[in-house]
Amino acid sequence: MIVWANGELVEAAALRIAPDDRGFLLGDGVFDTFGVRDGAPLWLDAHLARLRASAAVFGIPVPFTDDEIETAARTLAAGNGVTRGAGRLTLSRGAGQRGLLPPDPARPFALLAVAPAPAPVGPLRVLLSDIVRSSTALSSRWKTLSYIDNVEARRRASIRGCGEALLLNERGEIACASAANVFWIEGETLFTPSLDCGVLAGVTRARLLQIAKSKGVDAREGRFGLDALRTADALFLTNSVAGVVPVASLVGAAGERHFDAAGALAQTLKAAEALP
């Protein structure tokens, strides 16, 4: 498989990272993940805008243009024979001296990979996680390399036979899944947690809200406790690789709550979000 590293196309098997890279030692970097359809990146502008915003928060220089990434993504998709897949752009702050203080200037390391991704799975069993999402951590609000709380939420879900995890924040409000935003429908109203719940500003999340509003759907962002799901008709997850994924059931301490993934509004949104 070919990857793109700091502007060069190289065989992944031949590429190696320095042991003093701060991405490796301190999770000190950002990334973004986008869908690939028909060999082209989907909504790349939005993903690169988010990556640039994330990098700016942490003072990490971005050593490439959007056009370079667009070209590289298409080249990798063609070279690796990927029509449907996912791209991941990783931007580490690069190598540095011992300790937390970043080198100045930083010599960031950028890595772009495009790989096949399986078609979206069917409705998911989701575990109500015992891992508490921080509403305040920078690593909750921005897409950084410091992802271990998310990894652990997914791992614990898998141990319990679930494909994803639903995380609440420290105030008990619904936040997100380990690698997805969360939406639910009650009657004719669409709900999703507001960003101040400790939520990543998902590209698919923003698109879905926009589509819903353009169709005259009452779409509400806010702070909601778990009680909100008690009367919900449908629950689903969104991210840029899988699109809109319905939740079949939520597994909690009090048992398993099933949702109707076939509701009319859910189907409309699924059809509208333009992912195959």
Place this chain on the structure above:
Amino acid sequence: MIVWANGELVEAAALRIAPDDRGFLLGDGVFDTFGVRDGAPLWLDAHLARLRASAAVFGIPVPFTDDEIETAARTLAAGNGVTRGAGRLTLSRGAGQRGLLPPDPARPFALLAVAPAPAPVGPLRVLLSDIVRSSTALSSRWKTLSYIDNVEARRRASIRGCGEALLLNERGEIACASAANVFWIEGETLFTPSLDCGVLAGVTRARLLQIAKSKGVDAREGRFGLDALRTADALFLTNSVAGVVPVASLVGAAGERHFDAAGALAQTLKAAEALP
């Protein structure tokens, strides 16, 4: 410089890490840092116990014995000519497939480095950080590779001319510095935040509490707001590399508050903690 990687001694300049290492991509791993004095690791048992506890939380296998690490640390100190310095043991979950779900079984990657460290600096200016420590995140309670919130706290402190940052948690309680625990003294009483404030269980923190109690000092762990520092006589930071470091002043929105680093109890504790 020689490092130890998965049981082999290698030149750091020749060592490279796979681009699909989950430490690099997801901050998916743990580490520990210990002092080196006279070419030997300090309190290595306590550090390895903490690293094993951290790894167990995340289900990461630990592919070495304590004796192997002890021997490797001494060999690296001798080979690299380090008498006074610091060791860092990094344990990544290793390479994996795309996505958050860990590979099973994992093939972890362990890296030990021993390098010179500067002698402790004098009393520090410390910035009251605008970064909020999560009291609930696993990455607050365990020493993981997902460290970007700490990195950013240190970076912002440096921009303001400060050597460290003081972080409060989401309840406004004093938590810790970016890479140190926090203690203060009022009268004859020693205070430090309890672990449930979102605090790493520092090895030096535990030793200092033990020493204080053995000397009959009233040492209190608890939840304290910033108000507690208004009447404090001395404030200091502890970690395993620098030992006990006094705080000269705390820079906040309302100005700069100076502390007396030369108080009698502070000096006693500094002398007692057995770091040169």
